[in-house]
Amino acid sequence: MSESRRARIREMLNSQPYVSLKQLEAEFPSYSSMTLRRDLEYFEKIGEVIRVRGGARSVKHLSHAQEEVYSRREAENPAAKKSIALQAIRLIEPGRSYFFDSGTSIMNLARILPDERLFVITSGPNIALEIIKKQHPTVSVVGGVLNRDNISLSGNASLHFLDSLNIDIAFIAPTGFSQETGFTCGNSAEAELKKYIMAKARTVVVLMDASKFDRSLPYTFGRSEDVDILLTDRMPIPATAEKLRAGGVEIVVCDKLI
Amino acid sequence: MSESRRARIREMLNSQPYVSLKQLEAEFPSYSSMTLRRDLEYFEKIGEVIRVRGGARSVKHLSHAQEEVYSRREAENPAAKKSIALQAIRLIEPGRSYFFDSGTSIMNLARILPDERLFVITSGPNIALEIIKKQHPTVSVVGGVLNRDNISLSGNASLHFLDSLNIDIAFIAPTGFSQETGFTCGNSAEAELKKYIMAKARTVVVLMDASKFDRSLPYTFGRSEDVDILLTDRMPIPATAEKLRAGGVEIVVCDKLI
DNA sequence: CATTATAATGTTATTTTTTCACATTGTCAA
DNA sequence: TTGACAATGTGAAAAAATAACATTATAATG
Numbered sequence: 001m002s003e004s005r006r007a008r009i010r011e012m013l014n015s016q017p018y019v020s021l022k023q024l025e026a027e028f029p030s031y032s033s034m035t036l037r038r039d040l041e042y043f044e045k046i047g048e049v050i051r052v053r054g055g056a057r058s059v060k061h062l063s064h065a066q067e068e069v070y071s072r073r074e075a076e077n078p079a080a081k082k083s084i085a086l087q088a089i090r091l092i093e094p095g096r097s098y099f100f101d102s103g104t105s106i107m108n109l110a111r112i113l114p115d116e117r118l119f120v121i122t123s124g125p126n127i128a129l130e131i132i133k134k135q136h137p138t139v140s141v142v143g144g145v146l147n148r149d150n151i152s153l154s155g156n157a158s159l160h161f162l163d164s165l166n167i168d169i170a171f172i173a174p175t176g177f178s179q180e181t182g183f184t185c186g187n188s189a190e191a192e193l194k195k196y197i198m199a200k201a202r203t204v205v206v207l208m209d210a211s212k213f214d215r216s217l218p219y220t221f222g223r224s225e226d227v228d229i230l231l232t233d234r235m236p237i238p239a240t241a242e243k244l245r246a247g248g249v250e251i252v253v254c255d256k257l258i
Numbered sequence: 259m260s261e262s263r264r265a266r267i268r269e270m271l272n273s274q275p276y277v278s279l280k281q282l283e284a285e286f287p288s289y290s291s292m293t294l295r296r297d298l299e300y301f302e303k304i305g306e307v308i309r310v311r312g313g314a315r316s317v318k319h320l321s322h323a324q325e326e327v328y329s330r331r332e333a334e335n336p337a338a339k340k341s342i343a344l345q346a347i348r349l350i351e352p353g354r355s356y357f358f359d360s361g362t363s364i365m366n367l368a369r370i371l372p373d374e375r376l377f378v379i380t381s382g383p384n385i386a387l388e389i390i391k392k393q394h395p396t397v398s399v400v401g402g403v404l405n406r407d408n409i410s411l412s413g414n415a416s417l418h419f420l421d422s423l424n425i426d427i428a429f430i431a432p433t434g435f436s437q438e439t440g441f442t443c444g445n446s447a448e449a450e451l452k453k454y455i456m457a458k459a460r461t462v463v464v465l466m467d468a469s470k471f472d473r474s475l476p477y478t479f480g481r482s483e484d485v486d487i488l489l490t491d492r493m494p495i496p497a498t499a500e501k502l503r504a505g506g507v508e509i510v511v512c513d514k515l516i
Numbered sequence: 517c518a519t520t521a522t523a524a525t526g527t528t529a530t531t532t533t534t535t536c537a538c539a540t541t542g543t544c545a546a
Numbered sequence: 547t548t549g550a551c552a553a554t555g556t557g558a559a560a561a562a563a564t565a566a567c568a569t570t571a572t573a574a575t576g
Contacts, residue, residue, distance in 0.1 A: 032525065034526065037563075132406045141404055143402070143415070144401070293553080
């Protein structure tokens with residue numbers, strides 16, 4: 001399967017600044033060079049390499065990037081979040097509009113967002129700043145009061161702002177889900193905003209690493225009926241999974257990389 | 259001679275993230291493509307570009323492009339901006355509400371903002387993130403489209419958001435001022451926003467280092483009549499100063515530190 | 517379970533780009 | 547002037563990237 005091959009290529013990319021096609025051909029003799037080429041093309045699209053004659057150079061090793069500004073909470077489940085993000089970008093295609101919730105899961109998504117003509121609206125100012133590093137996406141930010149804890153904007157003025165927008169896919173990051181309370185977060189204004197967004201979006205995708213199952217917070221903003229796809233890193237316990245499926249949620253378990 | 263040609267190529271490399279060989283050939287029709295190729299080879303050798311199929315990508319623009327651009331501009335007149343910021347915080351007192359424009363001058367202000375119960379609303383997402391590092395201020399962010407060049411939010415949706423707000427002092431950072439054009443900036447939506455804010459604010463304070471005098475940009479958002487206080491690092495030429503004073507502006511020249 | 521549909525991969529020819537080796541021109545100093 | 551050396555030009559050959567289409571897996575559906 002392509003995922004494991006790409007995971008292996010990513011490893012190489014992490015340990016070397018440059019990977020040649022020859023190397024890849026030697027490493028994966030069972031695949032055609034065209035496939036490996038396409039892999040590099042893919043990695044270029046998500047911004048992890050830049051392709052040069054004969055192979056590709058890892059962006060990670062390029063210059064002295066790699067500063068984690070929001071490293072505080074980022075460490076919480078980084079591998080899971082990355083694999084979830086990788087799954088999420090497969091839903092993204094040029095010319096469409098997306099809502100990006102705030103939070104570190106979404107930040108991972110923002111980092112690897114392909115540099116294409118997308119329309120992104122977000123409630124995370126840090127996420128907006130991450131995305132404008134790319135050349136092509138148009139980035140809008142919801143107005144409102146900024147919450148220190150999760151770096152998230154909300155407030156009823158936000159809702160006004162969204163009235164005239166169309167959203168193809170909303171990527172939402174809840175703080176908890178349980179059978180009884182549904183999807184929850186810790187703040188009423190945020191719950192309002194998410195509720196509003198979910199109602200407007202054509203497709204609702206929830207990003208949630210497994211640690212958030214069977215946890216509830218004070219404010220419910222959605223039930224399983226309101227969600228189309230749930231991306232996670234581990235299948236929840238059967239009862240929880242059943243509850244989600246009953247509401248029409250497609251549960252996608254993302255393989256860990258590496 | 260090769261030096262001037264390379265200097266010109268370097269300019270291109272500074273303003274664009276990618277330069278194609280075709281572009282170079284068009285720019286230098288009197289040189290063979292082999293020479294231009296060798297130029298790129300040279301730039302690669304000294305680490306300024308990495309060559310990719312069809313041309314080369316500027317290392318400067320690679321990866322943390324945005325941040326570097328921003329911090330480079332930050333260095334444009336740092337001492338002046340710091341002394342201006344120091345003067346500006348003397349206007350700040352607890353319990354009041356402030357508008358913070360976007361831009362590096364304001365960022366300097368945000369950094370040294372006292373950690374008190376203030377209400378701040380800003381059009382700069384990076385400024386908002388800076389301020390929430392403190393414990394006490396309440397930070398709101400204007401909604402809108404995020405402009406890559408100056409990291410600034412604007413758009414007519416912003417205006418809605420501001421309807422119900424009261425602003426004691428607005429700190430505004432113009433890109434230029436001249437006698438003929440007044441205070442100017444480079445973007446129509448931003449001009450609208452600033453105009454709106456200035457009309458709402460009880461006091462309008464402009465932060466502007468001396469390099470911005472006698473420079474104009476396409477969009478005028480205010481005249482000297484609209485401004486109460488101007489903080490700068492050097493008194494402008496008499497004619498300009500007179501124009502400002504005639505409009506009722508109090509010009510405050512901030513001493514350089516150090 | 518057969519059958520589409522769709523995604524992933526393979527094959528090959530074509531086009532583009534790069535490299536290489538060598539020719540030419542220009543510059544400067546002995 | 548001439549000889550050395552650097553800069554530039556030329557075109558053939560090699561390498562690599564692309565594009566278009568064929569094939570094979572995989573998932574989805576009735």
